[in-house]
Structure formats: C-alpha cells, structure tokens
Amino acid sequence: MNASDFDYICQLVYKRSGIVITQDKGYLIDSRLGPLARREGLPSIDDLVQVLRSRREERLMAQVVDAMTTNETFFFRDKTPFDHLKEEVLPKLSQARRGGRIRIWCAACSTGQEPYSIAMMLDQSPAIASGTVVEIVATDISDRTLEKARSGLYTQFEVQRGLPIQMLMQYFTQADEQWRIAERLRSRVSFRKLNLLESFAALGKFDVVLCRNVLIYFDQPTKTDILNRVAAQLAPDGYLMLGAAETVIGVTTMFEASRERRGLYTPSQKAVKAA
Ligand SMILES: C[S@@+](CC[C@H](N)C(=O)[O-])C[C@H]1O[C@@H](n2cnc3c(N)ncnc32)[C@H](O)[C@@H]1O
Incomplete structure (x- = not known):
C-alpha cells in the first residue's frame, strides 16, 4: 500500500x-x-x-x-474491577439507592463478555438490597460485535477465557458447537450502538461507568473530551472504572483516583460542582 x-x-x-x-x-x-x-x-x-x-x-x-476496531475481551477480564464492584461499589450504591435504581454503563462492550460478567456477578451478589433495580447498558461503535453480544452465543474458546466452570454450568447451555447465555441474563443487558466521539447525553445519568481498554486507542485530546463528558453523565457519588493500562492522570481533572483500589475513580469536587 x-x-x-x-x-x-x-x-x-x-x-x-x-x-x-x-x-x-x-x-x-x-x-x-x-x-x-x-x-x-x-x-x-x-x-x-x-x-x-x-x-x-x-x-x-x-x-x-x-x-479496524480491536475487539479483544473476555469474561471477568483483569478480575480487579469485578472485585471493586462486589466489595465496594455495589454495597455503597445499594445503601445509597435502597429500593431505587442503580445504572451501570459499559461504554465499549465489544462482544458482551464485560456486561454479562456483571450480570452474572449481580445474580450471585447478596450486596444488592432487595427492591433495588440494577440496569446494565452496554454500547459499542461496532455493529459486528454488537450483533454477537446480543446473540449471547460464545465459542468453547471464549467460555474458557476467564469464566469459572461453575458459572458456565449455571448460566450457559450448549447450542450446537457454541454456548448460549441464559435468557434471564441476556435480557438484563440493553445493547446499543454508540460512538464515543458523539454525544451520549441521551443515555441519561449513570452510577457506574466502565470505560475499559478503549481510551488506549485514542489521542490525548480525544481521551480528555470523552472523560469530561463521562464525568457529566456520572452521579456525584458514582464511580468510573478504566482498563489496567489507562488513567485519568494528566488527562482530566474531573476524576480522582482511589488510593486503595487500582483503576477505580470518583468524580472530583470540580466535576461535582459542574454537574
Ligand atoms: C478492546 S475492546 C474492550 C472491550 C471491553 N471493554 C474490555 O475491556 O474487555 C475495545 C472496544 O472499543 C470499541 N471502540 C473503539 N472506538 C470506539 C468509539 N469511538 N466509540 C465506541 N466504541 C469504540 C471497539 O469497537 C471495541 O469493541
């Protein structure tokens, strides 16, 4: 070429x-x-x-x-974000939103393993107060990956990456050569096409945003723009999670990094004032 x-x-x-x-x-x-x-x-x-x-x-x-998009993903990728959700984020939000709604957004969900991992985790989580509804919205720019995510069908190779065998047995059934996720989990996730370069204000406010392993493909001004707009969609007591190779440091002042939990961020005072 x-x-x-x-x-x-x-x-x-x-x-x-x-x-x-x-x-x-x-x-x-x-x-x-x-x-x-x-x-x-x-x-x-x-x-x-x-x-x-x-x-x-x-x-x-x-x-x-x-x-040209890179769609690498797998169930419970990196493990720590799911520990943060289970041990801190969901218990705190569950207390704060008791009987209300917690909204989670997977902002670059690829073929769906990330939102389905959260759905499985929630299914097993005693941390959520009864009566509290948890909504999972999952978006991506790629029609190809969204189609697969919506199908809930995964190959043997894909279910062997990160998914504990007990969860495979509990939440999947075999469909020819593939594995199909249970309908009650599939229907918990709402998949939508969304380009992060465009406005996402119409999605509404969220309590948790996972924006993992996508900012690495962007230049600095694009990262700053996206993270600032994510801050505007996040509840003042909400949480942002980035991928292991990503950070807000030097990119935006709208978030503060958790001291104890790697990859977990909360809105800064500046973001709360701007909201
Ligand atoms: C490497 S995957 C990350 C998947 C998942 N978050 C994870 O960490 O396993 C990156 C995803 O970002 C999506 N992506 C790339 N540019 C995007 C954009 N401008 N808007 C929305 N999604 C985008 C790609 O289509 C791809 O599915």
Whole structure:
C-alpha cells in the first residue's frame, strides 16, 4: 500500500472513531482490510481504497472503521474491577439507592463478555438490597460485535477465557458447537450502538461507568473530551472504572483516583460542582 492510501485509511478511521493507527500498526490494515476487500469481490486492498475514494459509499466506509476496531475481551477480564464492584461499589450504591435504581454503563462492550460478567456477578451478589433495580447498558461503535453480544452465543474458546466452570454450568447451555447465555441474563443487558466521539447525553445519568481498554486507542485530546463528558453523565457519588493500562492522570481533572483500589475513580469536587 502506498503512503497516500495508508494516510487515507488512517484519516478515515481517525475522523470516524478517534482510533489512531500508527505507522508500526500498519500491518493491521493488511490483516483486517484484506478479508473485507475479498468479501466485496475486490482483488486487493489497493482496489478497496480506490473504491472508497471514488464512490465514498457510507456502508463501505462504516465497514472499514468496524474492521479496524480491536475487539479483544473476555469474561471477568483483569478480575480487579469485578472485585471493586462486589466489595465496594455495589454495597455503597445499594445503601445509597435502597429500593431505587442503580445504572451501570459499559461504554465499549465489544462482544458482551464485560456486561454479562456483571450480570452474572449481580445474580450471585447478596450486596444488592432487595427492591433495588440494577440496569446494565452496554454500547459499542461496532455493529459486528454488537450483533454477537446480543446473540449471547460464545465459542468453547471464549467460555474458557476467564469464566469459572461453575458459572458456565449455571448460566450457559450448549447450542450446537457454541454456548448460549441464559435468557434471564441476556435480557438484563440493553445493547446499543454508540460512538464515543458523539454525544451520549441521551443515555441519561449513570452510577457506574466502565470505560475499559478503549481510551488506549485514542489521542490525548480525544481521551480528555470523552472523560469530561463521562464525568457529566456520572452521579456525584458514582464511580468510573478504566482498563489496567489507562488513567485519568494528566488527562482530566474531573476524576480522582482511589488510593486503595487500582483503576477505580470518583468524580472530583470540580466535576461535582459542574454537574
Ligand atoms: C478492546 S475492546 C474492550 C472491550 C471491553 N471493554 C474490555 O475491556 O474487555 C475495545 C472496544 O472499543 C470499541 N471502540 C473503539 N472506538 C470506539 C468509539 N469511538 N466509540 C465506541 N466504541 C469504540 C471497539 O469497537 C471495541 O469493541
């Protein structure tokens, strides 16, 4: 691929998703757009770029962006955020919202393992006061991953990553070669398409936001913009959780890091005043 075509794809993906493709990640363009070009009946990625440039077809541009997203995820990924939820976040919110509603948002849910892990955890959690409703909203930019998330179907390989065997037995049934999550858990999660570059005010206020392993793909101004807007959607006593390689430090002053719990953040005084 020549430099101008490489630049064209990088700009397209950046403008539409915020994802930065650096020169050293150029191989991803080959491995991800090659299959898309073949599906479109085009002989090569060069031809795909030519079609993109000349026809500027919305459907195809959206598919390029979707193909360039990294959707790596697994059940109970990193474990600690789920410990924070179980040991501190949910007991505190349950006390504060007794008999009311707790709203949780997985802001880049990929194929659904993160919100379903929370749904399983809640099912086993004595921490939630009876009568308190917990709502889980899960969003992603990728139609491909949302379709899989909504299906609730996972391969043998996927259920072997992070999911305790007791939970597999309790919450999944075998469906041909795959495993299907129980309907009562599937229906607890509401999946929606959402680009974090666009306004998410319409989703309403949340008590917990998990925005894990997505900011790593963005540049500093994009991270700052997204986190500031997340702060505006968070209850004053709410919580933010980031991925293990992500932080608010040097990015925004709207959150404070928990001293005891890695990856857990609460709104700063500045954010509370602004709310
Ligand atoms: C690596 S996955 C993280 C999944 C899950 N949060 C976890 O930690 O396991 C990153 C997800 O971010 C999504 N993503 C990338 N850019 C996005 C954007 N601008 N808006 C919303 N989602 C985006 C991708 O489609 C992908 O599914």
